[in-house]
Amino acid sequence: MFKNYFKTAWRFLNKSRFYSLINIGGLTVGLAVGILILFWVNDELSFDGFHKNxxxxxxxxxxxxxxxxxxxxxxxxxxxxxxxxxxxxxxxxxxxxxxxxxxxxxxxxxxxxxxxxxxxxxxxxxxxxxxxxxxxxxxxxxxxxxxxxxxxxxxxxxxxxxxxxxxxxxxxxxxxxxxxxxxxxxxxxxxxxxxxxxxxxxxxxxxxxxxxxxxxxxxxxxxxxxxxxxxxxxxxxxxxxxxxxxxxxxxxxxxxxxxxxxxxxxxVHLYQSDGSDKGMSTVKMFAIIAIVILLIACINYVNLSTARSMLRAKEVSLRKIVGANRLQLFFQFIVETLIIFLIAGIVSVLLVYLLMPYFNQLSGKELVASVTDPQIWKVILIAITGTLIISSIYPALLLSSFDPLKALKGKLVFKMSETLFRKVLVISQFTFSVVLIAGTFVIAKQLNYIRNKNLGFDREHVFTAPMRDMRGHYDAVKADLLKQTGITAVTWSNSTITDIGQQTGNNSWDGKEEGETLMLSPMAIDKEFINFFKIGLQSGKNFSGSPADSGHFILNETAVKSARIQDPIGKRFKLWNTEGTIIGVVKDFHFSSMKEKIRPAIFYSQPGTWGQLYIKTNTAEASKAIAAVEKKWNLYNAGFPFKYAFLDERFNDLYKTEQRTGMLFNIFSGIAIFISCLGLFGLAAYTAQVRTREIGVRKVLGASVAGIIKLLAGDFVKLVLVAIIIGTPIAWFITNKWLQDFAYKINIGWLVFVLAGLMAMGIALLTISFQSIKAAIQNPVKSLRTE
Amino acid sequence: MISLQHIFKWVNTGSNRTFLLRDITLDIKQGEFISIMGPSGSGKSTLLNVIGMLDGFDEGIYHFLGEEVHKLKEKQRADLYKKHIGFVFQAYHLIDELTVYENIETPLLYQDIKSSERKAMVADTLDKFNIVGKKDLFPAQLSGGQQQLVGIARALITKPKLILADEPTGNLNSQQGEEVMQVFKKLNEEEGVTIIQVTHSEKNAAYASRTIELLDGRIEKQS
Incomplete structure (x- = not known):
């Protein structure tokens, strides 16, 4: 019995190789990508779970x-x-x-x-x-x-x-x-x-x-x-x-x-201790994307196999007439799906192994697909059986339900609900695609905005290196470096300007209320720092380089506002154990990620502490400048490797996660669209085939090629339009939510959605038109004769 | 074996009711060979499908081997026809993806017959119809007459009591048609299989013991 099922299924697949390839291809890509993402999700969720206790x-x-x-x-x-x-x-x-x-x-x-x-x-x-x-x-x-x-x-x-x-x-x-x-x-x-x-x-x-x-x-x-x-x-x-x-x-x-x-x-790995998110939302987002991609692949399968079921109608009816009951037919089609999935499953597992290194590069993980790891097989099995169940039942039910007599006479007309169902499937595929495209655009736009936003300081051509044991000899090092061609300015601070990590609440001033805590980001700097980075001085003056600096503080605007200090210059301020006066206020600049509002900051002078050297150079002589700093480093820190970084890189490091998300979104939406189009391509080809006679008759009656193309493409265009209408608000909602994470963000604007819609439509049209044109330019006599 | 009393079948188109079968009353005994004739649209195929239980009817009483078909549910009807009736079609209707052997074997698969038994039955049938040499060919590789022989072989493999044939020679040339009719005649005479065929040809109708002529869904003449 099963042997017979397998044989028929195999012969049928073989006979219609074009559709089989599209079907298996879409499934394979979907499964492979879905499995990869699920590996990542599984790995994230498995953190710290391996301890017995x-x-x-x-x-x-x-x-x-x-x-x-x-x-x-x-x-x-x-x-x-x-x-x-x-x-x-x-x-x-x-x-x-x-x-x-x-x-x-x-x-x-x-x-x-x-x-x-x-x-x-x-x-x-x-x-x-x-x-x-x-x-x-x-x-x-x-x-x-x-x-x-x-x-x-x-x-x-x-x-x-x-x-x-x-x-x-x-x-x-x-x-x-x-x-x-x-x-x-x-x-x-x-x-x-x-x-x-x-x-x-x-x-x-x-x-x-x-x-x-x-x-x-x-x-x-x-x-x-x-x-x-x-x-x-x-x-x-x-x-x-x-x-x-x-x-x-x-x-x-x-x-x-x-x-x-x-x-x-x-x-610990995915949540903050107050229950807020620390990565769980990314895990959820990726899990959803994996499921969406798998769903799109399922939809392809369901769509293609139900559309093509008309060609199977005769066979199914005959089997019924010679004695098959519905259950037997149902299983026959399940077996058929099984074969397709077996092929797609094997190829996709191979693909997973091949793609793993690239995926690791993208995701920043070091996943290893080990054959012996039961976790890996768990993920693969869940993904494949899940998609198998979803995509096998409906076609099998539909096919086994044919009324044999009508099917034999070739009068099989799908009920409205069945074609509607297929339309709904195409619409959902393209809705997913529209959402993913719009998401890609918004992420790209936001990242671009961050990259180009005025930070309030000048980070061009600046590189930084730790001082370590140079710190006791800073003045000498600086004097020597400034003699070097290619180095135009030198300064230092005790933490990196792109990301002042620490904060302290150990401070007081006149007017501080009982029980009030003001968290300040403190940074020790020298007198060059403010000019070096072209940070605007709003009022007061800069450090002078004299010992008197040790009792002086410079605040940023936000700090003055948060502490509610009127006319701050000359006022008392205490940081840690140092009583001092405020001598200046600098304009706000971004010293951490754009996800946070600019925090209150305080600058103080404390020569000789551990810190970072900043060197301003120019494009042409950067390597010379780096070599000069390295020479100094080796002089004072023999045996320790010299490490330096341009501020641009440090700045980009702040948005690694977002850049990665953006990149992955690019790729995943590309894949989702690819699979959707594969399905659309198959459907368009099928429609053209089914309507060959109608096209022939219309042409004989005088229809133009353009008219035929319009006729064939029109239906699909309508579906994609509906998808755009449904997808746009969803995309708006999701991207808006993503942007909530940023304190400084773009206005999404309607253009993004128009572009996303146009793109989805363009790709869909491109996919359909090939088949439509092929059908439209065919000689009508030929198509009528074959009927 | 078969008893139809006052069978009506109609379709409603808009406000009009079109009758496909009108007041058909017919008795067929086991072992008969019957031809149904009549012009296109007279209801021949409809009547055949009603008898074969592939199609329902709107009014009347139908007894098949003592069962009250008009009272049976869809599934029970299907079980009944699967057990007792074999179908032969004008367009042969073989499964294109299966070989001759597999096509003939298919009905047995659905009856849970053991593999060894199946083999023996198929071999017997192939032998009987002289198509042993063609058993591994696909339908597309056969002539029309050969395809129809396979179709008949398939219909007979489950040893049905009744064969319903809808213009079995309609697509065949006269020589092939002759062969098919000889097969029917032999089956009827030697094995006692009841046969009801729809046909346009007077010559083929003559093989039958009784001819029923239909016109506009009514029995016009019986002989």
Whole structure:
């Protein structure tokens, strides 16, 4: 029985190779792209889920500041975690990690290795998380403070195939560390992503050495730690969070605006701890795009196979008359769909493997399609069976429902509802396409707007490099560099101008209200900085370069407004422990992403701190300028690799996600349209074929070629028009929502939608016209004779 | 075997009612060979389809092998005709994608007959119709007469009690038509299969034991 089904199906597919190819081609592309995107989605959703204890692990985060400056801090102090464990029942373990800011290199014989992903951590890390030691003592991973734990691939990088355990590594300050443990490499889908682990005790000793008696046990000032709690089931609650807050307040009563949140580990990657989005919306968007692409492929299949079902009508009727019941016919067509899907499935899996590297490049992930990974097969299976079910049932039902007598007489006329259904399918395909095209346009327009918006400072031909140990010799370095041709100006600041990361609420001024917190972005600069970047001075004056600068502050307009200071010049201001006066106000400029409003900022003078050098050069002599800076770098920072970046690149880094989204949108909408057009092409060809006789008769009666084309294309054009009408408001809604993320954004305008509509229509027309023209110019005698 | 009493069938076009069959009363006994004749549009094919239960009727009583067809549901009717009736068409209506062998085998597939048994039955039939050598050819590779033989073979494979043939020789030349009629005659005489054929040709009608002439949906003459 099944053999017979397979045989008929195969012969039928073979007989109408053109349609089979279109059908299989569309499905294959749709499946491959859908599967790729779903891989990405699956990977994002799988983050941190691989730990056995995952369900009981929470990350402790907190919130501080008032009003607009209230924000989430994903780090805590080192003291709160152990206190919570000691005082509150139900907390089984605590893990703290802190990024390694002390050691940048290991030296081993003549080799120098940069430490890229290093951290200080509690020993509990290796038992709470699934990062068990494969070598070394599980119970005591760090026998003393000069122990270090490595991942397998780092151990291999350092020591080759020789055993690493017990070997010594020396840092740049000549501290020796003994390798006391090896763990498996941490999976890519882990939020905790380190390669080298130092003991927390060491940090406690080093960091608090100069903090005036405060220790990691009692300090409530330095929020440098990621804190994870392992908790009994059902304990995490608002009440519990409040108890943590009370512990904080008991130790530091003036932090009245502090609040604590327990963020389940499984949500750390995609959500903020207040429940807001941190990537989940992108995951959702991509999941939707994957489903849309798969749907478009399904629609193609359904459309083509139902349209062509008229050609099968005779066969189906005969089978009925000689004894087939409906169920048997139903299964015959399911088998047929199965064959098509089998072919499409196999080719698409191959395609996935081929496209994987390109997709990784685009998505910024390192997905590996391993044949042995059950996750991969889960995704593939879900995608293929899902599409199979959706696209097989309707055609099978329709085909098996023919009235045999009518079908045999060739009088089979589709009921209105059936052609309507097909029309609805074409309309939905093109609606998706219109939305995707419009989305692509809006993203491109917004990115272009950001790129060209006046930032309030001049970033042309400026590159930046860290100073590190040049900082003590800044004046000499600067003087030498300015002598170099190709370098026109030099300045420095203690954080990058395109993205001042830090904020502080430790400030006061006359008129500050009780309990008010003003979060300021502080930046140490020199007297050249403001002129170097052509930042406008609104009132007052610049730093002078004299020691008096240390008591002077310059604010930006937003800071003055937020603090409500009238006539700020000469007024008192206190930042951290420094009492000083405001000497100037600069015009606002963008020192972070356009997604945020310009924040209050304060500039102060503190020569000799760590920071970034900025060098202004010109296009022709940029390489000379870079070489000169590198020479200086090597003079003071021998052994450390020199890294520099042009501000344009740094600026683009801020919008990496958006640029990637834009790029992916481009590609996905291209694919969606391609598949839709494939289906349309098939339908147009089919229509032309079915109407051959009608076209012949019309031509004999005197219809012109143009008239015939209009007749054939007209129906489709109407469908696409309806799709444009439906798609436009949807596109408007979605793009508008996307733009909400930006504090500075474009006005979408109607032109985008007109363009998107025209494009969809143009592509559709192009697709149809080929078939229509072919049918229209055919010799009518020929077409009439074949009937 | 078949008893039709006062069968009416009509279609409504606008406010007019067009009768396709008017007051047909007809009894057919097992083993008869009947020809239905009449001009185009007289209702020959309609009557055949009503008897074959491929088409319904609007009024009247129809007994088939003791079953009250007019009271049966769609599915029960289908089961009845699938079990007892074989159809032969003017345009042969073979499945283009299947070989001769597969075409003949198809009805058996739908009756859940075991593979070995199927093989034997198909082989027998191929033999009987002298088309063993053609079994792996596709319909398009056969002449019209050969295609019609395959069509008859297919109709007979399930051993039906009744064969309904709608102008079986309409597309054939006279020699091929003659062969087909010989096959029918043999079936009727040797195996006792009841045959009802629609035909335009006096010569072919003469093979039958009884001829019914229709005009405008009415039985004009019986002989």
């Amino acid at each position: 995952a369900a009981g692990i929470y990350k402790l985060e907190n919130m501080a500041g008032t009003g607009a400056s209230r924000q989430i801090w994903t780090n805590t102090t080192g003291s709160i975690g152990p206190m919570v464990q000691k005082e509150l029942p139900g907390v089984k373990a605590v893990v703290r990690t802190c990024h390694n800011g002390y050691f940048s290199q290991f030296r081993l014989a003549d080799n120098i290795f940069n430490i890229e992903k290093g951290a200080f951590t509690d020993p509990s890390l290796f038992s709470v998380f699934d990062f068990n030691l494969v070598e070394g003592n599980d119970a005591n991973p760090f026998p003393d403070i000069n122990s270090v734990v490595l991942t397998q691939s780092i151990a291999k990088k350092y020591f080759g195939d020789k055993p690493a355990l017990g070997r010594l590594l020396t840092t740049e300050d000549n501290t020796s560390f003994k390798v006391s443990g090896i763990i498996k490499d941490i999976p890519k889908n882990s939020s905790i992503d380190f390669e080298v682990f130092f003991p927390m005790n060491l940090l406690a000793k080093k960091f608090y050495a100069d903090k005036g008696g405060s220790t990691i046990e009692n300090d409530f000032h330095y929020f440098n730690f990621d804190t994870y709690l392992v908790m009994d089931k059902g304990i995490a609650s608002a009440d519990f969070e409040n108890k943590i807050r009370n512990i904080h307040l008991r130790n530091k009563a003036d932090d009245v605006d502090v609040a604590y949140m327990l963020q389940p580990l499984s949500k």
